[in-house]
Amino acid sequence: MEATGQQSSKSTSTIDASMRPTESLVRMTLLRFWRDKAAVVAMVVLIVFALLAATAPWLSENVTHHEPNLLDLSKRFQLPSKVHWLGTDDVGRDVLTRLLYGARISLGIGLLAAMVAISFGGFVGAVSGYFGGFLDDLINAVINTLLSVPTIFMLILLAAFVRPTPAMIAVIIGSIGWMGVARLVRGGVLAVKARDYILAAQVVGADNRRIILQHILPNVSSTIIVVLYIDIAGAILSESSLSFLGLGVQPPDPSWGSMLQNSLSYLFRAPYLIFPPGLAIFFTVLCLYILGDGLRDALDPRLKE
Amino acid sequence: MTQFVVRRLVQSIPVLFLITLFSFILMYSSPGNFINPLEYPGEMGQEEMEMLLHNLGLDRPWYVQYGDWMWKLIHLDLGRSFKFRQPVKDMIAARLPATLELTVTSLLLALVFGILIGVLSAIYRGTIFDGISRVFAVAGHAVPIFWLGLILIWIFSVTLRWLPTGGIKSTGTEAWDLWDRFKHLILPATILSFGRVANFSRYVRGELLEVIRQDYIRTARAKGLMERVVLMRHALRNALIPLVTVLGMNLRWLFGGAVLTETIFAWPGMGRLIVNGAFQRDYPVLMGTTLFSAVLVIVGNLVADIAYAWVDPRIRLE
Numbered sequence A: 001m002e003a004t005g006q007q008s009s010k011s012t013s014t015i016d017a018s019m020r021p022t023e024s025l026v027r028m029t030l031l032r033f034w035r036d037k038a039a040v041v042a043m044v045v046l047i048v049f050a051l052l053a054a055t056a057p058w059l060s061e062n063v064t065h066h067e068p069n070l071l072d073l074s075k076r077f078q079l080p081s082k083v084h085w086l087g088t089d090d091v092g093r094d095v096l097t098r099l100l101y102g103a104r105i106s107l108g109i110g111l112l113a114a115m116v117a118i119s120f121g122g123f124v125g126a127v128s129g130y131f132g133g134f135l136d137d138l139i140n141a142v143i144n145t146l147l148s149v150p151t152i153f154m155l156i157l158l159a160a161f162v163r164p165t166p167a168m169i170a171v172i173i174g175s176i177g178w179m180g181v182a183r184l185v186r187g188g189v190l191a192v193k194a195r196d197y198i199l200a201a202q203v204v205g206a207d208n209r210r211i212i213l214q215h216i217l218p219n220v221s222s223t224i225i226v227v228l229y230i231d232i233a234g235a236i237l238s239e240s241s242l243s244f245l246g247l248g249v250q251p252p253d254p255s256w257g258s259m260l261q262n263s264l265s266y267l268f269r270a271p272y273l274i275f276p277p278g279l280a281i282f283f284t285v286l287c288l289y290i291l292g293d294g295l296r297d298a299l300d301p302r303l304k305e
Numbered sequence B: 001m002t003q004f005v006v007r008r009l010v011q012s013i014p015v016l017f018l019i020t021l022f023s024f025i026l027m028y029s030s031p032g033n034f035i036n037p038l039e040y041p042g043e044m045g046q047e048e049m050e051m052l053l054h055n056l057g058l059d060r061p062w063y064v065q066y067g068d069w070m071w072k073l074i075h076l077d078l079g080r081s082f083k084f085r086q087p088v089k090d091m092i093a094a095r096l097p098a099t100l101e102l103t104v105t106s107l108l109l110a111l112v113f114g115i116l117i118g119v120l121s122a123i124y125r126g127t128i129f130d131g132i133s134r135v136f137a138v139a140g141h142a143v144p145i146f147w148l149g150l151i152l153i154w155i156f157s158v159t160l161r162w163l164p165t166g167g168i169k170s171t172g173t174e175a176w177d178l179w180d181r182f183k184h185l186i187l188p189a190t191i192l193s194f195g196r197v198a199n200f201s202r203y204v205r206g207e208l209l210e211v212i213r214q215d216y217i218r219t220a221r222a223k224g225l226m227e228r229v230v231l232m233r234h235a236l237r238n239a240l241i242p243l244v245t246v247l248g249m250n251l252r253w254l255f256g257g258a259v260l261t262e263t264i265f266a267w268p269g270m271g272r273l274i275v276n277g278a279f280q281r282d283y284p285v286l287m288g289t290t291l292f293s294a295v296l297v298i299v300g301n302l303v304a305d306i307a308y309a310w311v312d313p314r315i316r317l318e
Helices: A002-017 A025-035 A037-052 A056-062 A094-129 A133-146 A151-159 A166-175 A180-195 A196-204 A209-244 A254-265 A271-299 B002-029 B047-054 B064-072 B087-124 B126-142 B144-157 B176-212 B214-224 B227-239 B243-264 B270-279 B283-311
Strands: none
Touching: A002 A151, A025 A037, A037 A056, A037 A094, A037 A271, A056 A094, A056 B047, A056 B176, A094 A133, A094 A166, A094 A180, A094 A209, A094 A254, A094 A271, A133 A180, A133 B002, A151 A209, A151 B270, A166 A209, A180 A209, A196 A209, A196 B087, A209 A254, A209 A271, A209 B144, A254 A271, A271 B126, A271 B144, B002 B047, B002 B064, B002 B283, B064 B270, B064 B283, B087 B126, B087 B176, B087 B214, B087 B227, B087 B243, B087 B270, B087 B283, B126 B176, B144 B176, B144 B243, B176 B243, B214 B227, B243 B270, B243 B283, B270 B283
């Protein structure tokens, strides 16, 4: 069995070599992506943001020279200056340093929440689409109903019951954001399921687990990659909403949303405080959307408008 | 159609039931309680606290409490708030008009501007206007509405002093003053409708461009109708039909956004009720408002689907 397998793969590779198009699939995808300048710029911006977040402790020690949670009541509400590039907040903390540390929490929660949503939603969607029948109907009913409760209501309901550590917040956001992924993956599975190679795999005797993991999921992976970026964006917005309401990241830890919540109380005295965290959220989410769009067009050019 | 309505309701009831059950279990397995003695140091002894828990019925096992809550729910009673000792139903009823005032106004704003921008960018497709409306649509989805709220308050209330910073009416005005109410409504309604305008305009644009390609539009043009008549009477009417379902899907965003908008503008609606309920761990209020809003959205979606079949005879509800 193994010998024939090797032989056949060898023979297909010789056929491939003569018939292969001048560019590989991956290379063509990368090329298409590269031509989409907006998506490339968005990706660069996001990489910079991620690097800034990752190196926040080093940056605050060597560049901004401030601690994120250090109070200094003698320096309240200072406008941007050489010492405090983005000014200070109501208790004299350096805004730039908090923004950098906030990026760690906001981006980290976004990433973790999206991963929770995608792995759970992907699993549910794959099972629902593959097996169909009663299970599919049941899952659809659950998804439809969950989709009719406003997200923020469920977030508030769950956040009220647990200790809001950043990891817990990410799990909460992820656990109510899986429905969109589940629907998309289900649709993808339904489309792939009817193909002949799935039938072939079934005939050969592959079990369901193997068919889903080896034959179906790779074929819906481009959908999942695109959704990942949209979901990170959604999770960052959810985190900021929850923190803005005071139910998310708890003081003194900074997140972009909690910094905005803090600035609400001092809108008359220090309006400049609303801009750094707000712009950070806006540009991060905007870049994620643009990158997601660019990836979708690059991975599946047929979907382009 | 009756069958369709019944099936949809029958589908959503068990899931709503599961949501309430799940919330209840979570509620009672989570650390902390409505009464946290640490918040009242020295004011409340152990005995006194137990007395209070007993009075609220919180010393019973969770399934008894859940059964009790469900039993009341079947009789359309959402229980009483722990904090205010008022029926939750009355609390919601008192705050519903303010939320509806905000959400309905926002929906109307979103429809008017969404359709307007959508039609214009379809007509002037590929022009600068179309480009700007496209950028606006992407930005409209990326901007956190509470941040937009802060910026508008800063510009129009703090700097220019044209509009009030929050509330539904000026304090002290007892009589119903239309102009005063209007001034209070402008900013919150604008913010809440912002993302929806972006959504609707893209939708109308895409739908209109799709419809224009249809044969009956060519027929209308061929028989010599003015382009304006073709667009407005033949194309737009048909392009707007699917918007009915989009409206239904947007209800959820509208109610969700209302929570944030009400918080920023100190708007005395349902959103504030649920946020305060979460802070005070006032479970009946939390559960009641969530359930109520979910039912509202489900019914709204159902109405939208029925309306869709009604305006478009090609659609059959199965």
